[in-house]
Amino acid sequence: MTLPAKPLIDQFSRRITYLRLSVTDRCDLRCSYCMPERMQFVPKAEVLSLEELRRLAQGFIARGVRKIRLTGGEPLVRRDVLDLVRALGREVGSGLDELTLTTNGMRLAEFAAPLADAGVRRINVSLDTRNRALFQQLARRDGLTQVLGGIAAAKAVGLKVKLNTVALKGLNESELPALIAWAHGEGHDLTLIEVMPLGEIEGDRFDHYLPLTAVRESLEGHLTLTPSAHRSGGPARYFDVAETGGRLGLITPLTNNFCDGCNRVRVTATGQLAMCLGGEAEVDLRAALRSDEPEARLDAALDLAMRTKPERHAFMIRRHGEAPALARHMSATGG
C-alpha cells in the first residue's frame, strides 16, 4: 500500500481511514428512536448528486481513506445508488480495501445480487426484533417479512451479514438472547447498540434507554460470553458466545470509552462533513464540490476538518425529557 501524499490525521494523532457516506436522508421505515413519523426530508437539490458523491469519495480515497460505508437514511431507496456502488466497487483492491453499506434490509432481496456483483462482500443490516408486531410498532411499518427475505437473499448470494440491534428497554429486551441465538445459527454476527440521543423524536428516549452493562449481565444468565481479541477498528467490543459459536459485539457510546480509537468521519447526504457523530461541528464539502475549484477546496476543507475533529463526543441521557445532545437526526448521518 502506498501512502497518500497527505494522509488525514487529526490533532489527536488519529488517522482517518474510514468514511461513512450518507447517500440520502430518506428511509422507507420510521423507527421511532430514529425519526418522527412525519419526518421533514431535505429537498432533492440539496442532496449531493451521483457525480458529486463519486468525486467526494475519490477525494477521500486520494487522502488515504481505505474503507467506505454507504449509509442513509436508507441507502437502497436512492434511485441511482447502484451506479455509485459500481463506480466505487471498481476501487476495491486498489484505492479501497472495502466498500460496504448499512441497510434496513427492506429492499435487500432485489439488491443483494447486484451489490455482490459490484464487489461488496459484507453488509450490516439493522434488525431490532423478529417479532412482527413489535417490528411494526418500532418501525411504524409492517416490514419484517420483507427484511427477513432481504437477509436471506444476502446470505444466499454469499454476502457476509452483520446484524445491528438497538437494545430497547421493555421492547426487545427480553427477546435479545433468542435473537442472538437465531443470528448466530444463521451464520450472522450481531452487535447490540445503545440508544443514542440524536434529534428530536416523539416519546422519551429515557423510557427505553437500556445500558448494555445491564444487557450483558442478563445475557450472562443464558450465554457464556468470553471477551474476544477481535477488533473492527470501531467502537464495538466483541465477545465469543460459547453456546452458539458466534460473535457478539457491544457498542456502548454512553457507558464506555467510545472515542479513543476513532478512525472515521461522516458525510451527510447534503455533503456536510461531520467530524463526530456526537458533535455539532460540520464542514461544508458541498460548497467545495460546487465551487470553481472543487479539488483544491475539498482538500482544504478536509484539512480544516482534521484540525477541528473533537477528541470526544458529547452524548448523555441523564434524565426524563432531556433535549437530545445533538439536534441532528441519526438519519442525517446514518449512525
Place this chain on the structure above:
Amino acid sequence: MPVGMTIRARLVFLGRLQDLAGAAERMVEVARASTVDALLDQLEPELAAALRSPKVRIAVAGGLGGLDRTVSDGDEVAFLPPVSGG
C-alpha cells in the same frame, strides 16, 4: 427413478418472487447432476418461465450462479427478484 439416482434441492423464492411462487420454499427431487434449468421443469410452466427470466438472479449453495449451474443433493437454490422502480 431408482433410489440414489436422484437428489433433493430446496428452492427459495425471495422478495416478491415469493408471492409469484405462492410459497417461500419448495422441495424438488431431480436426477443427479441436474442443472437449475432442469430443476425448474418440476415447477408449473408459468412459474418456471418467470424464474428463467434473465432479470431473475439465481444463487446456489451460498453463491451466485446461473441456469446452467449443476445442483448437488441438499443444495439451496435461491431466486432473487430484479431491482424494481430504479
